[in-house]
Amino acid sequence: MSPEGVTDPIDDAVLAARLFLIAPSLFGGMALRGSSPARDALVEALAQAFAAMDGPFRKLPGHVDDERLLGGVDIAASLASGRAVHQSGLLEQCAGGAVLVPMAERIEPRVAGRLAQSVDEGNGPALILLDDAHEADDAPPASLLERAAFHAELAASRKWQVAPLEIDGTDIGAVEPLSKPALEALAATAEALGVASLRPLIFAQSAARAHAALAGRNAVEEADLAAAARLVLSPRATRLPPIEEEPPPPEEQPPETPPDPGEEDTDSQQPNPDAPLEETLVEAATAAIPADLLEALFQGKAPRRVTGGGTGKRRKSGLRGKPLGARQGLPRGGTRLALIDTLRAAVPWQEVRRRESGVTSDEGIQTPRVQMRKEDLRVRRFEDKAARVTIFAVDASGSAAAARLAEAKGAVELMLAQAYVTRSEVALVAFRGESAEVLLPPTRSLTRARRTLSELPGGGGTPLAMGLDTARECAEAVASKGRTPSLVVLTDGRANIDRDGKPGRKQAGEDAIASAKALARSGIDAIVIDISARAAREGAALAEAMNARFFALPRADARQIANAVEAAQPSREAA
């Protein structure tokens, strides 16, 4: 009966799928993360369910063009028949059904925008997003995730079969609207889990009603609310509900019984009668929060917000990267001509151009068979992941040097080696005494970096604010060149030289925190590594102000530091 062990993620996903099928357009869609046999089975079951309801269910390739998506003039058919032939788009054809979006994390923003709009209008198909992302950074566009009510993580599922999804004409309309206390409970649960957006709340109340309808009730009960909180709110949790205030939960009573897809779980629910409603809901939702969120929180790492198109980290390029389609333009500066797109652009106008040039196709001996104009030319475009530049800001002050400057140097050297493997660049900022300087501007030269580092002397005060400011300037310069900076600060956090170079622990500390906040505001990815002999709160406070991850490694060897940095960097795929 315990939530671990027996529960398979697919059970909740199946329940979500059944709720979704009751009113596909109301719920917008489902996001299924993690490739697994269970997911394949669920998708198959969904396809069958839609087929049984006479709802279209089609696959949407990520490279779909606007004509296919929205409809338009069918060029091939038009040319063949000599008159304009219209075709309807995929969205129109699938209205009332669903489209399956495989590899949703790779979907082009262009297509995502169309889909989001169609969901908003409410007359298009629902979306089944399959998310195969491996990296924490990679995810389907937030605009689509936001609009899909149910999210399920299926990578860990050990099942490979899903029973047919039956809903037997369940009608959500038969269920009464939620009472005030029920709405309050849902809102409080969302608050406790740090779900700020209002859409999930709206989905949650519909999900509660759908869950009641599925059980054949016409009023929403606590079990329905718990299911809604678990299926809709908890996958979106950005924080854990406060633990201290909760009374110790009775051990023998599991907070939530996983609903079996085969039967209605009307009385399998045994909520703690003393606990207020929202507390039970929070419990239910917490049980379904993925383990990695817990882990991430324990590491003091705030969950990364799902980034939209990942702008800033990605950029358009004419030379290499993931193909993005063609754009009008001349092939120059290394961009290549997209021959097919160019021809496609030229073909429809041939008749017009022949008339214009006064020669009809019959007598076209001197005229070229296809008349090309400059404006037909299309060039290829690619999306390139921006190169990452890792900036090391090393505290070479006396206090740090005494502790373990040598270790820090060793760690940086190891990271340099890793940077070499991923072809990313490194820069080195050092601060000691009354100044901070960029010892090494961004470079790929490993030997240069190593030499500069080994020559770095230790001693003097800790001008932490100056060091951070210099690092920020360096990072901003990197960002302005279209590359993505990330910052590794190695310090003991004990600032004693202020921004103006005057000694004084208090002012220096305040300045350092202000500089750290400036870094946070400029949105630079950062890690603080405490290299003091004994980790104290300064380092952690600094990391917090910087919105950075923090590692205090009491007696670490260089390799351990390097591993920590490697694990914390979201850029492992930057190669």
Add this chain to the structure above:
Amino acid sequence: MARFPFSAIVGQDEMKQALLIAAVDPSVGGVMVFGDRGTGKSTAARALSKLLPPITAHANCPYGGSKEDAERYPDVCGGGPLRKRAVPFVDMPLGATEDRVIGSLDLERALRAGEKAFEPGLLAKAHRGFLYIDEINLLEDHLVDLLLDVAASGENVVEREGLSVRHPAKFVLIGSGNPEEGELRPQLLDRFGLSVEVRTPKDIETRIEIMKLVASQERDPEAFEAQWAGEDEKILKQIARGKNKLAKLEPGEDVLTDAAHLCLAVGADGLRGELTLMRAARALAALEGSKSVRREHLTAIAPSALRHRLRRDVLDETGSTVRITRAIEELFG
């Protein structure tokens, strides 16, 4: 799906005020809405389209041109009798291609008749109305440039594919976006007249009220719309009255001085800030049916009009809004 009525949107007063001001006086120059997901940005912008008093346009004009447009652009306006029509509201998808936005050769006519004709794009459709772009910060730069340029000049000049067309395209640009997913370049931001920040309502009461409203709209969209039709009608009349009143309102010397002082105090770059501040204050006065533009109008609109024009100071942690309110307090007490 029926659109959510504007008057049924709970809270978000600053956004609603900015949208209404843009409706009363399009010359304010567009509204940029920044905010998290699920705060009702799109809902409000789309609901606005229903609130606008109808315009008169030539029946055969593909651009919905007015009498003045027909005089200025005789070659593109189709003429025909003047008819009432709804104000256009174009919802531009993120992935729109340049062709679709600017307009292009009419493919159908080229194929069928072999003739070269211009097929108006979204810019033409939005003429005299609103162009709404969700997630404008993710739009490709060249498109944003183009949109802002056309929005500022009021006409779309097409020189491509052997076409040479010039047509009116006066519209109010409404952009929305989540700053965490990508910033809009400052020089583009500056071109927007007003900039508002929306936050998700935090208090449980408001959130519950919103959930209730949405649920009842989902249950029966038509009944819900009918229920709010009266309120929406009131706002529509208010906008219509404001539009008429606008020409009669002229800000006095004292308000102009206030505006100049305020812009100096907060360090807003450029003259654009002062101009927008003036226009927005006047539109607000018109909207409220005041007899004159007063300081209270100015201070009410100042955060929206200036927020995005302040020079950024990395070491100053206070947000733009706080800096403006502080300046207002210091100057006007």
